[in-house]
Amino acid sequence: MKDLSYSDRRGFLRRSIAIVPAATAFGAGGVTGAALAQATAPAPAAAPAASPGAAYSPVYFNADEWKFVQAAVARLIPSDDTGPGGIEAGVPEFIDRQMEGAFGHAATWYMQGPFVEVSPLFGYQKKMPPREVYRAGIAATDAHCRKQYADRPFAQLSAAQQDEVLKGLEGGSITLDGVGATDFFGFLLQNTKEGYFSDPIHGGNKNAAAWKMIGFPGARADYADWVDRPGVKYNLPPVSIAGPQG
Amino acid sequence: MANIRKPGVDAVLVGFGWTGAIMGMELTAAGLKVLALERGENRDTQPDFAYPRITDELSYGIRGKLFQNLSRETVTIRHTPAEIAVPYRQLASFLPGDGVGGAGVHWNGHHWRPLPSDLRIRSTYEERYGRKFIPEGMTIQDFGVSYEELEPHFDQFEKICGTSGKAGNIGGKIQPGGNPFEGARANEFPLPPLASVNSAKLFEKAARELGYHPFPQAAANASRAYTNPHGAQLGPCNFCGFCERYGCYMYSKASPQTTLLPVLMKRPNFELRTRSHVLRVNMSPDGKRATGVTYVDAEGNEVEQPADLVVLCAYQLHNVRLLMLSNIGKRYDPATGEGVVGRNYAYQLNGGASLFFDKEQPMNPFVGAGASGSVIDDFDGDNFDHGPLGFVGGATINSINTGGRPIQQMSLPPGAPAWGAGWKKAVKENYLYMASVGSQGSVMAYRDNYLDLDPTYKDVHGQPLLRMTFDWKDNDLAMTQFIGTKVEQIARAMGPKQLKMNFQKAGAHYDVRYYQSTHNTGGAPMGTDPKTSAVNRFLQVWDVPNVFVMGASAFPQNFGYNPTGMVGALAYWSAKAIREQYLKNPGALA
Numbered sequence: 001m002k003d004l005s006y007s008d009r010r011g012f013l014r015r016s017i018a019i020v021p022a023a024t025a026f027g028a029g030g031v032t033g034a035a036l037a038q039a040t041a042p043a044p045a046a047a048p049a050a051s052p053g054a055a056y057s058p059v060y061f062n063a064d065e066w067k068f069v070q071a072a073v074a075r076l077i078p079s080d081d082t083g084p085g086g087i088e089a090g091v092p093e094f095i096d097r098q099m100e101g102a103f104g105h106a107a108t109w110y111m112q113g114p115f116v117e118v119s120p121l122f123g124y125q126k127k128m129p130p131r132e133v134y135r136a137g138i139a140a141t142d143a144h145c146r147k148q149y150a151d152r153p154f155a156q157l158s159a160a161q162q163d164e165v166l167k168g169l170e171g172g173s174i175t176l177d178g179v180g181a182t183d184f185f186g187f188l189l190q191n192t193k194e195g196y197f198s199d200p201i202h203g204g205n206k207n208a209a210a211w212k213m214i215g216f217p218g219a220r221a222d223y224a225d226w227v228d229r230p231g232v233k234y235n236l237p238p239v240s241i242a243g244p245q246g
Numbered sequence: 247m248a249n250i251r252k253p254g255v256d257a258v259l260v261g262f263g264w265t266g267a268i269m270g271m272e273l274t275a276a277g278l279k280v281l282a283l284e285r286g287e288n289r290d291t292q293p294d295f296a297y298p299r300i301t302d303e304l305s306y307g308i309r310g311k312l313f314q315n316l317s318r319e320t321v322t323i324r325h326t327p328a329e330i331a332v333p334y335r336q337l338a339s340f341l342p343g344d345g346v347g348g349a350g351v352h353w354n355g356h357h358w359r360p361l362p363s364d365l366r367i368r369s370t371y372e373e374r375y376g377r378k379f380i381p382e383g384m385t386i387q388d389f390g391v392s393y394e395e396l397e398p399h400f401d402q403f404e405k406i407c408g409t410s411g412k413a414g415n416i417g418g419k420i421q422p423g424g425n426p427f428e429g430a431r432a433n434e435f436p437l438p439p440l441a442s443v444n445s446a447k448l449f450e451k452a453a454r455e456l457g458y459h460p461f462p463q464a465a466a467n468a469s470r471a472y473t474n475p476h477g478a479q480l481g482p483c484n485f486c487g488f489c490e491r492y493g494c495y496m497y498s499k500a501s502p503q504t505t506l507l508p509v510l511m512k513r514p515n516f517e518l519r520t521r522s523h524v525l526r527v528n529m530s531p532d533g534k535r536a537t538g539v540t541y542v543d544a545e546g547n548e549v550e551q552p553a554d555l556v557v558l559c560a561y562q563l564h565n566v567r568l569l570m571l572s573n574i575g576k577r578y579d580p581a582t583g584e585g586v587v588g589r590n591y592a593y594q595l596n597g598g599a600s601l602f603f604d605k606e607q608p609m610n611p612f613v614g615a616g617a618s619g620s621v622i623d624d625f626d627g628d629n630f631d632h633g634p635l636g637f638v639g640g641a642t643i644n645s646i647n648t649g650g651r652p653i654q655q656m657s658l659p660p661g662a663p664a665w666g667a668g669w670k671k672a673v674k675e676n677y678l679y680m681a682s683v684g685s686q687g688s689v690m691a692y693r694d695n696y697l698d699l700d701p702t703y704k705d706v707h708g709q710p711l712l713r714m715t716f717d718w719k720d721n722d723l724a725m726t727q728f729i730g731t732k733v734e735q736i737a738r739a740m741g742p743k744q745l746k747m748n749f750q751k752a753g754a755h756y757d758v759r760y761y762q763s764t765h766n767t768g769g770a771p772m773g774t775d776p777k778t779s780a781v782n783r784f785l786q787v788w789d790v791p792n793v794f795v796m797g798a799s800a801f802p803q804n805f806g807y808n809p810t811g812m813v814g815a816l817a818y819w820s821a822k823a824i825r826e827q828y829l830k831n832p833g834a835l836a
Contacts, residue, residue: 075665076666077665082667083674106317107317108317110319110334110335111317121755121756122323122334123336125332125333125335163666192665193653194308198304198308198653210652215677215678216650218301221301222485224482224483224484227485228442229444229610230447233608233678234608241298241299
């Protein structure tokens with residue numbers, strides 16, 4: 001079955017292998033595949049190296065919604081001595097960008113009706129895509145807070161009160177008008193963790209700080225010489241698809 | 247009514263993943279003019295899986311860039327025939343592929359052969375435990391093809407893939423270091439096993455000390471540079487940790503792209519048309535022969551494609567649906583137990599333990615390959631005495647580290663909070679020190695677990711969605727509970743400081759919201775009796791001899807292994823029958 005025309009492919013393979021395993025050859029020495037990637041990768045969609053707290057203007061969320069998202073993220077992943085909080089990590093920016101992308105629009109979900117109420121075991125079965133769940137969820141949570149807490153929206157509550165509200169949404173003891181509290185909280189928590197741990201090219205995990213905290217090397221993706229080292233902690237800092245971080 | 251009619255071909259392949267590529271190779275080698283229709287995009291290592299973009303966990307692992315786009319088509323799911331099924335709206339429990347290479351692009355490369363007894367499961371249980379051992383409503387049946395018949399094709403597919411492993415049984419002689427329970431092989435694996443990651447070393451030692459028989463997982467991730475029998479070259483795996491859910495940037499994971507397409511795409515008697523969605527197989531007026539297929543092309547034209555031979559090579563769910571949409575074969579009816587298309591849908595029932603080690607034992611979890619690890623087969627298939635246990639089936643138990651991607655693969659000890667300062671502390675303290683032991687368990691076939699067409703929901707082309715009626719049954723839940731005790735025993739022996747067990751309890755219901763397995767099987771089962779099988783032992787439709795149906799839709803029930811080794815071997819077995827028998831005398835194969 002030998003096919004002679006295959007030599008073209010071999011030549012191609014040799015050329016590409018000559019590029020790719022450069023990462024393998026130098027991985028242990030501290031020069032990584034991602035350094036190479038920096039030269040060839042397209043520029044990320046937004047500056048990933050924005051410093052903590054740098055202003056980002058939300059595209060999807062309005063001013064009140066943006067306050068809510070920042071306040072909620074600050075409680076879901078608070079800033080403390082353990083490592084970066086969700087705010088320094090740029091999680092709100094990540095979530096805002098997700099609202100404008102395929103996820104926010106549920107672009108790859110089956111969204112045809114009828115929408116039937118069934119056991120939660122069958123997954124999210126509502127008509128609203130995530131971006132509408134956020135919009136309705138934030139408005140309804142703020143309305144709940146104003147009623148419960150002397151006309152103050154979520155962002156103006158104390159940390160302890162905010163935690164109480166988030167727990168109420170998580171467990172379903174708070175019910176919201178027009179949107180499922182657990183659906184809303186589920187998306188919010190999922191997206192917060194995504195923003196914290198995804199590659200900085202998506203707007204969160206600024207300076208790969210969350211990766212540094214846990215020890216994940218990110219886009220290095222080249223560990224042949226680390227397979228057989230029991231008891232030795234990997235020692236190189238993370239890199240992003242866009243290159244070295246921080 | 248088609249608005250374009252294309253010139254005829256000898257054979258049309260519907261779907262272009264593993265089985266489409268294998269059939270393409272084999273039928274073009276026989277001199278046929280072959281056309282493959284793939285509804286997704288064309289994809290290749292360069293540029294689609296290139297470094298560094300492929301290391302994007304969010305886009306590939308979480309948002310599923312390489313998976314089926316459910317906005318166009320999905321399945322509906324319910325637990326029992328009495329319920330209304332609802333759409334599987336977001337990908338979670340299973341992840342069908344999309345585009346050239348199909349799920350063969352984003353698999354992990356666990357390369358298994360079933361046990362000889364798996365292929366004659368009903369006979370095996372009746373002989374060993376008596377007829378009454380198989381519970382009422384369990385519709386398991388023999389495959390109708392033996393391990394010995396398939397052996398050359400298991401061997402062939404391993405050589406195509408450059409599979410890395412250690413044989414346990416060569417010609418009936420047990421080999422140290424391999425799986426002593428496996429069927430006899432003619433040959434050793436083409437490549438030696440992958441190196442063993444930290445967690446797998448602990449598993450191997452613990453399992454051996456407990457008296458079990460650990461061996462390296464056979465991996466379609468090349469452990470060395472390799473040239474396959476077609477001349478396609480694979481590079482050695484670098485343990486990048488982006489395997490399952492990703493394409494391989496290193497040309498290490500066997501896929502249609504790395505092993506077959508470089509040759510097939512150059513053959514003058516082969517043509518691929520992507521973005522071509524097949525609506526139905528067209529039939530002659532008497533319903534006895536297929537005349538070709540009708541598909542929708544990228545521009546939305548409806549195209550009639552005549553062909554002498556039609557081979558369904560799509561994912562299991564799609565093959566079954568296409569048979570139904572084309573009115574091929576008698577539809578299964580759970581009320582009477584009659585009919586064959588849609589019958590014996592099965593899945594897998596998996597469990598796992600998360601292990602957390604202390605600071606002296608970093609696991610570096612990101613150092614992983616799709617199939618790097620150690621496994622035991624002691625409690626799988628009929629490798630142990632089921633008599634006192636009372637259930638049918640079993641599971642492989644393994645410690646395989648595919649990576650440490652932090653969104654998807656973070657696990658936390660019992661009691662860790664889901665958010666807040668406590669969550670952050672837990673991820674910081676445990677990430678580098680986590681490992682896992684998993685089980686992959688069989689699911690048997692049952693009278694009321696089946697597939698048909700949904701009466702309500704439609705795809706983008708207006709055709710009914712496939713409807714899945716499926717729930718866990720007592721037999722399989724008893725299996726996984728038993729396996730859980732073994733997993734816990736091994737996991738504890740590995741010496742973690744903390745352990746979290748995750749096994750389904752008695753009475754549990756199928757929950758589609760989290761990933762379990764893309765090993766959906768059945769619905770067009772193979773066999774030797776046209777009353778209980780949709781295709782014969784050569785994967786040929788009983789009633790329509792010029793239609794063949796590849797893939798795991800042919801499994802009459804599911805075993806405790808990954809299906810791809812069997813799916814590849816069955817495609818070669820079927821192709822051989824087409825080449826050596828069918829083409830000489832196109833009719834029903836005996």
